[in-house]
Amino acid sequence: MKLVNESVKRPVGVIMIVAAILGLGFVSLRSLTIDLFPDIELPIAVVSTSYEGAAPQEVEKLVSRPIESAVSSLEGLEVLQSRSQAGASLVMMQFNTGVNLDNTLLEVREKVDSVTSVLPEGAGEPSVLRFNPQQLPIMTIGLSGDTPEDLQQLAENRLVPLFERQEGVASVTIEGGRTREVQVMIDRAKMAQYGLNSQTIIQALNSSNQSASAGNIQKGQKDLQIRISGEYESIEDVRETIIQTPNGTSLTLDQIAEVEENFAKSNTISEVNGTPAVVLSFLKKTDSNTVETADQIHAAMEEARSELPEGVNLEVVLDTSEFVKTSINSVVKNIIIGGIISVFVLLLFLKSIRATLVIGISIPIAIISTFTLMYFTGETLNVLTMGGLALGIGMMVDSSIVILESIYSYRQRGYSMVEASKLGASELAPAVIASATTTLVVFLPIIFVEGIASELFTPLALTVSFALIASLAVSVTLVPMLSSKLLTKTIASSGRRYWFDRFLEKVNDAYRGLLRKVLQYRKTTVLATGISVAIGFALIPLIGTEFIPPSDQGQVQISVNMSEGTGVETTQEFTNQVDDHLKEFSDVIEVSYLTIGGGGFGGGAGNSSSDFASYTIQLVDPGERGQSTKAVTEDINEALQGIAGADIAVSEMEAGLGIGAPLQIQLNGPEYEVLDQLSRQVVYLMEDVEGISEPTSSTDEGRPEMQINVNDQKAAQYGLSDQQVINQIQLAFSGQIATRYREGGNEIDVRLILPKEERQTIADLEGMSVQTPSGSVIPLATIADLQQVQGPVSLLREGQQPQVNVEAEVVGRDLGSTTEAVRAQLDSLNFPEGYSYSIGGQAEDMREAFGDLALALVFSIFLVYAVMAVQFENFLFPLIIMFSLPATIVGVSGGLFITGLPFSLPAFVGIIMLAGIVVNNAIVLVDYINILRRNSYDRREAILEAGPNRLRPILMTTLTTVLGMLPLALGIGQGAEAQQPLAVTIIFGLTVSSFFTLILIPVVYTYFDDLSSKITGFFKRQED
Incomplete structure (x- = not known):
């Protein structure tokens, strides 16, 4: 080949190019973004709207449904879901893959803006956002040691502005503090006495808290601006607000109301290590580096x-960057260990430090070149891309090994170093290029399929491809050049490692003898292979399936669910008991973060209510505790189960992608009441399924509420409408912000509300005074009936139809078989007409991802065949080589069964990679058989000569690939769980397939050669 000859002739030019690539690679490495997983860009948009004080039913009717109707006609919309809970609405839209989400978000905003005017008064401005499952806080810090109100002011005024200025920080949220406000507690009796109503007071407060400009006046040669300053500066100004009564009398606000500075009502409490604290959570910008952003925050x-x-x-x-750094460091160590093992294997086979150096140098060059390509393609350094390098560490030297072996064979025949380098590299360069190309093309379908599987594994595929391209370039340029300068001696036949040569000779003799046997008993060989493949398929149901292996990041989560409606004080009393039990684990707990009533929107029923508490526990480093996170989780769970009064769930937090519950049953139908009954039946059935843990329905326990049914006719007799009654009740019990003013740099709300002693009990509600337009006061019970009921915690809809979800954890069993067992139970239910179920959560994601990857596997196999057909310029020989593929199932299923790993997404990607790897040995073998036959060898002689002759490079390439992946297969270090199934799949699949390749491919070659001869003979006879 011309490229080989040029590289040998111009070694200085090759060295300069390599040096330039290495320099660029080191620069690129410093600029690469570091993260845990690749950024997943799913075409999902959400519309978030607040509606303070509203029950879920009102939120659904007045906010969620209008927004649903507005966006339902958007082009490319696949799934439309909404969640309505007390005070908040969330509408989620999932679009077809391939939709330009930036343009779609503009359309969503236009649609939402068109219905903003019809949203109820008091509803907040809808917020349209891009959904990112990984957009979780990268760091959480606690501020403690003072009163909650002082800590809140300190956080708001000094810390948040400081942190938000840091590079990479998108936003900082505060939780656990208390905010001051001025409460105007009105006296209804006095208001009635003066003929005043709440709206009059609100108008007076607003008009008295105003500043304005009134033009300019001249003073000499200057213009002075006229500014009227009337804003409140203190609580005294609020008290002295002038109120005009209908009869013209003026009075101050404190004559009809008690004005006090107090704290805004809060159902949230935060504690760090048992101490009250204000907690700050940090979100990073989408394109920023997690580790660098965390360093900036530190x-x-x-x-x-x-x-x-x-x-x-x-x-x-909590600091997620620590786990990211630990995971990346673990993978880097695995790369180094794999590289050392590969070099040791080369040294063992080649018995020459110089020869080992020639090949071993391709590893760092390929890796550093990969960093350059990753930088220019926008990839990040994460667990999967770095894992791709670790997986490819042994594969990087395969091409170089084959080239070097060929060069050595020419050296042993007496050729000079330069001639041997040219001839040896040129002879096998086409086969090497074909082998590398078959490995590369298998990744193309992964890149072009849709869904989460492509989002996750495209970076891995690109990384491995970059490494292989770099190593291929090295093998046909740098290896021949270095060989022409360094290989001054041929392989010695004696020395310290002579024992290995004798061992290889025995292996060669044994293989030659086995080859004679299989060629003699061809049918038996094919039958034995078929039986082995059948056994491999039979093992598949015993393996089980899962989505993505969880990663152990040393974090435990404890969820405490009190009975619905429990007050924050009662919940805190219960968590004090939990704290006492957690003290037993002080030696393994580094930080404990408790939040009562926190947790944000959408994380589960009741998660933002005072009846819900959540602990996030960071354990000490694994070396300091001597137990796995799972073991610690089980111990804590056992210790807490003895506490009565709440549902306590202890789970291991996994470094994952925010992809939801493992198993979710979605029930759809026209009526919530029927769906509620169905969900209870589903929960009952799921409790008997092995592997199901804690099935819960989104309607499990309603929130107690006092329902007020206004009698329209009675209200109309007093000149009252429903809305007027609702406004007065809301004002009395939740208050209304009338105005706000600044004091000492702080903005303080002025809230109109009833005195606390008048809004505590049911009797207070029933006896509440309602003011009529005429100024008279009547009890609420006069015009309304009050009834205590169980209201929903949240209301779900999908496709503009009510939905109820049943979620469950999967414990001690694989996700696939558990899902099928649940499906069997659901099929036994008789669903009423118009009602149906679907299975979602990770189970649905897994099903879709497996379907996408199955399609990718089919296309990969086709591309491998097409590449070989082009390379060989023949349709028959590639078909022979493809027979090395079926035997991989024996290794894959056997390997997963032996290691106890379920079949997961990474394992599936491993099978796709195998489709391109396992054929390489067969390509080298068949290509050499053809070369010998062209040199007048008999078919049998060619096979018996080519097999043992190619056994050495086949063993070297297989061992370097397999042993290079061994550290990942052993799951050494944190964060290696995601690559472990992939490595196990390739190691076992390649090992077993290599064995079958060596014995099966020669047999298949003879059968196809016989068939070819018969076909050729037939056509010749036809011509005669």
């Missing part, structure tokens, strides 16, 4: 600590 914390008041502490609660 630096800002050091700066902030020097300015904090005495006694106030600032400490890290």
Whole structure:
């Protein structure tokens, strides 16, 4: 080949190019973004709207449904879901893959803007956002040591502005503090006495808290601006607000109301290590580096600590960058270990440090070149891309090994170093290129399929492809050039490693003898292979399936669900008992973060209510505790189950992708009441399924509520409408913000509300005074009936139809078989007409991803055949080589069965990679058989000569690939769980397939050669 000859002739040019690539690679490495997983860009948009004080039913009717109707006609919309809970609405839209989400978001905003005017008064401005399953806080810090209100002000005024200035920080949220407000507690009796109503007071407060400009006046040669300052500056100004009565009398606000500075009502409490704290959570920008952003936050914390008041502490609660760094470091160690093992294998076979150096140098060059290509294609350094490098560490030297073996064979025949390098590399370069190309093309379908599987594994596929392209370029340029300079001696036949040569000779003799046997008993060989493949398929049901292996990041989550409606004080009393039990684990717990009533929107029923508490526990490093996170989780769970009064769930937090519950049953139909009954039946059936843990329905326990049914006729007699009654009740019990003013840099709300002692009990509600338009006061019970009922916690809809979800964890059993067992139970239910179910969660994601990858596998196999057909310029020989593929199922299923790993997404990607790897040995073998036959060898002689002759490079390439992946297969270090099934699949699949290749491919070659001879003979006879 011309490229080989040029590289041998111009070694200085090759060295300069390599040096330039290495320099660019090191620069690129410093610029690459580091993260845990690749960014997943799913075509999902969400519309979030607040509606303070509204029950789920009102939120659904007045907010969620209008927004659903507006966006339902958008082009490309696949799934439309909404979740309505007290005070908030979330509408989610999932579009077809391939939709330009940036343009679609503009359309969504236009549609939402068109219905904003019909949303109820009090509803917030709808917020349209791009959904990112990984957009979770990268760091959480706790501020403690002072009163919650002082900590809140410190966080708002000093810390948040400081942190938000840091590079990479998108936003900072505060939880656990208390906010001051001025409460105007009105006296209804006095208001009635003066003929006043709440709207009059609100108008007076607004008009008295105003500033305005009134033009300019001249003073000498200057213009002075006229500014009227009438804004409130203190609570005294609020008290002295002038109120005009209908009869013209003026009075101050404090004559008809008690004005006090108090704290806004809060159902949220945060504690860090048992101490009340204000917690700050950080979101990073989409394109920023997790590790660098966390480092910036740490630096800002050091700066902030020097300015904090005495006694106030600032400490890290959770830092995901630590797990990212640990995971990446683990993979880097695996790469180094794999590289050392590969070099050791080369040294063992080649018995020459110089020869080993020639091949071993391709590893760092390929890796560093890969960093350059990753940078220019926008990939990030994450567990999967770095894992791709670790997986390819042994494959990187395959091409170089084959080239070097050929060069050595020419050296042993007496050729000079330069001639041997040219001839040896040129002879096998086409086969090497074909082998590398078959490995590369299998990744194309992964890149072009749709869904989460492509989003996750495209970066891995690109990384491995880049590494293989770089190693191929090295094998046909740098290896011949270095061989022409360094291989001054041929392989010695004696020395310290002579024992290995004798061992290889025995292996060769044994293989030659086995080859004679299989060629003699061809049918038996094919039958034995078929039986082995059948056994491999039979093992598949025993393996089980899962979506993505969970990663152990040393975190435990405890969820405490009190009975619905429980007050925050009662919940805190219960968590104090939990705290006492957690003290038993102080030696393994590094940080414990408790939030009551927190957790944000959408994480589960009741998760933002005072009856819900959540602990996030960070354990000490694995080396300091001597137990796995799973074991610690089980111990904590056992210790807490003895506490009565709440449902406590202890689970291991997994470093994952925010992909939801493992198993979710979605029930759809026209009526919530029927769906509620169906969900209870589903929960009952699922409880008997092995592997199902804690099935819960989204309607399991309703929230107790007092339902007020206004009698329209009675209300009309007093001149009242429903809305007027609703407004007065809301004002009395939740209050209304009338105005706000600034004091000392803080913005303070002025809230109109009833005195606390008048809004505590049911009797207070029943006896509440309602003011009529005429100024008279009547009890609420006069015009309304009050009834205590169980209201829903949240209301779900999909496709503009009611939906109820049943979710469950899967424990001690694989997800696939558990899903099928649940499906069998559901099929036994008689669903009423118009009602149906579907299975979602990770089970649905797994089914879709497996379907996409199955399609990718079919296309990969076709592309491998097409590449070989082009390379060989023949349709028959590639078909022979393809017979090495079926035997991989024996290794894959056997390997997963032996290691106890379920069949998962990474394992499926491993099978696709195998489709391109396992044929390489067969290509080398068949290609050499053809070369010998062209040199006048008999078919049998060619096979018996080619097999043992190619056994050495086949063993070398297989061992370097297999042993290079061994550290990943053993799951060494944190974060290796995602690559472990992939490595196990390739190791066992390649090992078993290599054995079958060596014995089956020669037999298949003879059968196809016989068939070809018969066909050729037939056509010759026809011509005669």
